Amino acid sequence: MRADRLLSILLLLQVQQRTTARELxxxxxxxxxxxxxxxxxxxxxxxxxxxERGVGGGWSLLEAYRTSLNGLNEAEVRALFLAQSGRVLNDLGLRQAADAALLKLQAALPGSARHDAEHARARLHIDGAGWGQSAEAVPLLPAVQAAVWADQQIRMVYRRADSTAVERVASPLGLVAKGSIWYLVAAVDDAVRTYRVARIQRAEPTGAACVRPANFDLxxxxxxxxAEFRANLPQYHATLRTDATSLEYMRALGRYARxxxxxPAGDAGMLRVEMLFEGEQHACEYVLGFGSRAEVLAPPALRALVLETARQVVARYEQPSGG
Incomplete structure (x- = not known):
């Protein structure tokens, strides 16, 4: 509708100051x-x-013509600019509408509030797709978050995956929510690293300001x-035989099985599917989850493992219940 387009033009000019007819x-x-x-x-x-004509010209608004959005405090501005999940918006077909809404809000914000919004978006990224884990306790998240907002270094004790504890002086660069799991992205010893917030056992401010790497994009x-994590996962190749309905579910299931x-496998309605798994045991458990709807064609070792595991399951259920 033309009214919507005219409003969009007005807001774009307020945000970008000057733009060309071609860009609009x-x-x-x-x-x-x-x-x-x-x-x-x-x-x-x-x-x-x-x-304005000529090189560097375009359309603009007189500086005095501004709108203002009053009554929002710093925390409310942050919440408005962070309350979105790109994946969910794309799935619902609302990404363009969300971008337009944020543009309208950004155009209406006074200069100081616009800075708060940009500050928050540069330091917090929401990744709605989880690794598959359940929620975990993050008692030090408020302390870490405070250091992220204040651009202040912290001295932290971190428990590695092997349960050893190490002490690090970190410059917090941002927080990432991966599903229900929180991660801290920080500069440590001139390298950017990722730390699981639930494994941080102590976090204390050092009083020193952290320096963000130039052009760092969280x-x-x-x-x-x-992408690097996925590329470094163990890759186990297997060939399965399944039907189209199961294949669609396999593609949706996703987690570390690609x-x-x-x-076509030759039989009516059956397909020959090439897949990658974490390892042999993971592939075995994955295939068994599909019951008779999936059959291992290769490698022979995986086929034998699935068969032996299935026999053990049958033997277990043929025995009287232990309850």
């Missing part, structure tokens, strides 16, 4: 000619729009870190 046309998916007509309509309505770092390819 691309952003709003209309022609440059339509944008020029919209600018005439805004001008006729009394909006002080200025057109979301980009996290995506790169996830469908590489699928092609």
């Amino acid at each position: 046309a691309q952003r709003l998916e209309v022609s440059a000619r339509t944008i020029h007509r919209d600018m005439e309509a805004l001008g006729a309505a009394g909006v002080p729009i200025v057109a 979301a980009a770092y996290w995506e790169h870190s996830k 469908v590489l390819s699928a092609e």
Whole structure:
């Protein structure tokens, strides 16, 4: 609708200060000619729009023409700009609407509040897809969060996966929520590292300010870190025989089991599926979860393991109940 487009143009000009008709046309998916007509309509309505020609020119608003959103404190601004999950919004088809809403809010915020919003978005990233773990206690999350907001170094005692405790002086760069699991991204010894917040046993401010690496992007770092984690997982290749319905579920199930390819297996409705697993035991448990709907074709060792495990299950259930 034209009214929505005119409002979007107005808000874009407030956020970006100056933009060209071509940029607006691309952003709003209309022609440059339509944008020029919209600018005439805004001008006729009394909006002080200025057109500058030449290199570096474009459309802009007079500096005095601003809107203001009053009554929001710093915590409320942070909450508004962080209360979103990219994956959920994409699944619901609401990503574009969410971006438009944030643009409107950003345009209406006064300068100091806009800084608070940008500060929060640079330091907290929400990743809604969990690793599969249940929620865990994070008693030191408030202390870590305070250090992240204040850009202040902390001295922490961290329990590694092998249960050994180490002491580190860390410059907190941001927090990431991976499903129900919290991670701290911090600079330690000139390297950016990731720490599970539940394993932090002590966290105390040092009084020193942390220095953020130039152009550090928390979301980009996290995506790169996830890709490296997946690439370094043990990879066990197996070939299965299954039906189309089970294949769809396999693709949705996902966790550390990846469908590489699928092609007709020769039988009506059956498919030959190439997959990657963490390891042999994981592949065995995965296949058994599909019962008679999945059959291992290769490797022979996995087929033998599934058969032997199935026999043990049958033997267990043939015995009288221990209860």
